[in-house]
Amino acid sequence: MNFSVVTSQFWSLCLQGVALGLIYSLISLGYTMVYGVLRLINFANSEVFMVGTFSILFIQVSILKHPLNIKPIHGFQLIGALLLSLVGAMLVCALLAMLVELVAYRRLRAHGTNRLASLISAIGTSIFLSESFRILTHSRPQTSPRLLEKWTFGEIAGANFRIDTVMAIVASIAIFFALDQFVNRSRLGAAIRAVSMSEENSRLMGINLNRVVTLTFAIGGLTTGAAAFFYTTIYENTQFNVGFNLGIAAFTAAVLGGIGNLRGAFYGGLALGLIEQFASAILGSQWKAVTVFLVLVLVLLIKPSGIFGEAVQQTRT
Amino acid sequence: MLNIRDKGAEVWEGWNRPKRVAFVLISIFVAGLLPFAANWGPTSFLNTPITSFQNVLVYPVGMFILMALGLNIVVGKSGLLDLGYVAFFAIGAYSQAILSTKFGWSTWEVLPVGIGIAMFSGMLLGLPALRLRGDYLAIITLGFGEIVRIIALNSKQTGGPNGVAGIPNPPAVFGFKFDLMHPEHYFWLVLGMILLVVWMIRRFTVRRPGRAWEAIRQDEDVAALMGVNTLVYKLWSFVIGAAVGGAAGVLYASKVMVISPDMFKFDVSVLILACVVFGGIGNIWGVILGAGILAYLPDRIRFISDARQVIFGLVLIIMMNVRPDGLLPRKKREKISEKSKK
Numbered sequence: 001m002n003f004s005v006v007t008s009q010f011w012s013l014c015l016q017g018v019a020l021g022l023i024y025s026l027i028s029l030g031y032t033m034v035y036g037v038l039r040l041i042n043f044a045n046s047e048v049f050m051v052g053t054f055s056i057l058f059i060q061v062s063i064l065k066h067p068l069n070i071k072p073i074h075g076f077q078l079i080g081a082l083l084l085s086l087v088g089a090m091l092v093c094a095l096l097a098m099l100v101e102l103v104a105y106r107r108l109r110a111h112g113t114n115r116l117a118s119l120i121s122a123i124g125t126s127i128f129l130s131e132s133f134r135i136l137t138h139s140r141p142q143t144s145p146r147l148l149e150k151w152t153f154g155e156i157a158g159a160n161f162r163i164d165t166v167m168a169i170v171a172s173i174a175i176f177f178a179l180d181q182f183v184n185r186s187r188l189g190a191a192i193r194a195v196s197m198s199e200e201n202s203r204l205m206g207i208n209l210n211r212v213v214t215l216t217f218a219i220g221g222l223t224t225g226a227a228a229f230f231y232t233t234i235y236e237n238t239q240f241n242v243g244f245n246l247g248i249a250a251f252t253a254a255v256l257g258g259i260g261n262l263r264g265a266f267y268g269g270l271a272l273g274l275i276e277q278f279a280s281a282i283l284g285s286q287w288k289a290v291t292v293f294l295v296l297v298l299v300l301l302i303k304p305s306g307i308f309g310e311a312v313q314q315t316r317t
Numbered sequence: 318m319l320n321i322r323d324k325g326a327e328v329w330e331g332w333n334r335p336k337r338v339a340f341v342l343i344s345i346f347v348a349g350l351l352p353f354a355a356n357w358g359p360t361s362f363l364n365t366p367i368t369s370f371q372n373v374l375v376y377p378v379g380m381f382i383l384m385a386l387g388l389n390i391v392v393g394k395s396g397l398l399d400l401g402y403v404a405f406f407a408i409g410a411y412s413q414a415i416l417s418t419k420f421g422w423s424t425w426e427v428l429p430v431g432i433g434i435a436m437f438s439g440m441l442l443g444l445p446a447l448r449l450r451g452d453y454l455a456i457i458t459l460g461f462g463e464i465v466r467i468i469a470l471n472s473k474q475t476g477g478p479n480g481v482a483g484i485p486n487p488p489a490v491f492g493f494k495f496d497l498m499h500p501e502h503y504f505w506l507v508l509g510m511i512l513l514v515v516w517m518i519r520r521f522t523v524r525r526p527g528r529a530w531e532a533i534r535q536d537e538d539v540a541a542l543m544g545v546n547t548l549v550y551k552l553w554s555f556v557i558g559a560a561v562g563g564a565a566g567v568l569y570a571s572k573v574m575v576i577s578p579d580m581f582k583f584d585v586s587v588l589i590l591a592c593v594v595f596g597g598i599g600n601i602w603g604v605i606l607g608a609g610i611l612a613y614l615p616d617r618i619r620f621i622s623d624a625r626q627v628i629f630g631l632v633l634i635i636m637m638n639v640r641p642d643g644l645l646p647r648k649k650r651e652k653i654s655e656k657s658k659k
Contacts, residue, residue: 041455103634104634104637104638107638108637108638108641111641114598114641114642116392116398116594116598117594117637117641117642118637119398119590119594120590120591120594120595120633120637121633121634121637121638123587123590123591123633124591124629124630124631124632124633124634124637125630125634126630127626127627127629127630127633128627128630128631128634129630131624131626131627131629131630132627134626135623135624135627244583248459248463248583251456252456252460255453255456286467286470286471287467287471289463289464289467290463290464290467290468292460293457293460293461293463293464294464296456296457296460297445297446297457297460300449300453300457301445301448304448304449304453
């Protein structure tokens with residue numbers, strides 16, 4: 001127990017917590033969007049994230065030819081490289097998520113079978129992807145090249161505003177804002193909301209269900225890809241099983257905020273990131289997962305639909 | 318699709334009592350002969366390349382069948398999704414490890430205590446968690462599984478990441494020795510426990526708890542309206558499932574003699590759940606078959622050592638797409654009522 005750290009590093013912990021939390025929120029969209037539409041825990045999303053981190057590595061090392069020991073680059077070259085990695089990862093993840101839906105879920109959904117079958121199918125996909133990458137990387141952690149020099153904007157109240165942290169925070173908020181606008185304003189967004197309210201009725205209204213589902217998976221993939229980009233720029237390494245812990249944390253974030261709820265995912269992720277940072281500072285990092293789950297249990301007991309409630313209230317399973 | 322389960326049930330119902338008894342006895346006898354299958358000509362293809370076949374039969378095959386049967390009570394019978402079943406396995410294993418190395422208890426003395434501790438923790442988890450609906454229950458149980466593992470990893474009493482070593486084997490019973498030289502004795506022990514659990518589940522199924530679970534699985538609200546105390550029966554199914562997991566854990570620890578937190582990761586919970594769904598949720602024979610295949614397969618295909626988990630993942634995807642109800646699905650009449658719910 002070390003409470004003094006809370007007062008001495010309060011703002012620094014807050015900043016790191018927010019950055020980590022936003023990464024969680026972006027991943028948790030891959031769970032929450034799909035859950036909202038299909039009432040299905042998309043277990044394979046953690047592996048989509050993992051593939052995203054590797055795709056960034058691939059883009060930076062093999063396509064842009066940045067060996068690991070090269071000096072950071074500057075100017076337009078830097079912006080171009082970063083943008084290419086970000087967009088590339090987002091596209092790879094979106095395509096993969098759509099593929100996963102096609103291979104693992106679509107047939108099962110068409111037959112109207114039980115949800116557990118889809119869950120096992122998702123778990124199978126997850127094992128397949130992570131084991132393939134384990135073999136490809138010989139179980140070794142991979143370091144990503146440092147494109148971005150880690151200069152800092154300066155310290156405010158002990159919090160170190162480093163460029164990568166700031167970039168992750170600002171860009172995540174922008175992505176969330178854009179997505180929120182898309183879902184609440186656009187026609188396709190209305191279709192997604194309709195399907196999440198009632199699959200049957202939205203089909204009667206002439207909504208192409210398969211297209212909406214694919215779109216949902218694609219959106220989840222896009223945000224997960226963005227999360228993979230921010231994760232690799234901040235932590236600069238990845239591994240075949242990186243998706244597991246982040247996936248569980250992101251799913252917890254989704255539940256915390258109220259699964260199926262877009263804004264809930266945002267705040268749930270933030271809350272989780274902050275709780276994790278403070279818990280690991282006070283109790284030691286080995287206990288952070290326990291604290292996170294205890295918080296989750298408490299929240300669910302007091303308010304079973306999550307802090308912000310579900311998008312569609314479902315009292316029955 | 319062909320429903321072997323229903324065909325089998327038809328044949329079974331056509332038989333009279335002596336025929337049934339004879340069939341059951343012969344089946345048990347054949348199952349008891351399994352450890353020798355690897356050395357007998359026609360069935361020698363079953364032999365596993367690296368670990369000896371008899372050891373594979375005990376762990377993973379026997380243990381996974383036992384645990385899958387236990388999880389089946391929770392997931393299959395009363396329809397509660399439990400993603401942290403490995404926690405009870407770990408609790409059983411650690412009770413055996415600590416009680417035997419620190420207090421010198423024998424396995425037979427630990428067994429009831431270990432089961433008791435697992436049941437108690439099942440109740441502790443179930444009381445708050447079972448008030449929640451399906452998917453939240455899943456995440457809470459998942460969290461519980463991780464918490465148990467992390468506590469084992471970080472506290473001194475459990476030996477931290479190194480785990481506990483030097484766990485004694487069970488003492489001999491009726492001249493059956495349980496040591497490294499006699500894996501077949503272990504197998505018979507596990508087989509006995511599997512039979513006991515099967516018998517228990519079958520008795521439960523035709524009595525009040527079984528009917529209550531069935532009602533809860535089909536529609537919890539209606540069950541509650543009909544006067545079923547849903548929380549109590551859900552708790553019962555949870556606690557009984559935990560007891561089976563705890564028993565498997567006690568046996569496992571005394572078999573492998575060294576345990577560490579690494580053995581109780583989330584993957585194991587997932588694998589047990591996969592066994593249940595793969596074989597056919599809710600159907601005992603399907604679950605046994607599914608667990609047998611899924612536990613045995615990775616050891617049999619060890620020659621493609623690196624890719625075997627990849628193939629395992631592929632098998633899961635393909636199986637679920639081709640036979641989403643599992644290898645041996647539930648009885649048709651049970652399924653019809655499930656369909657009409659939609």
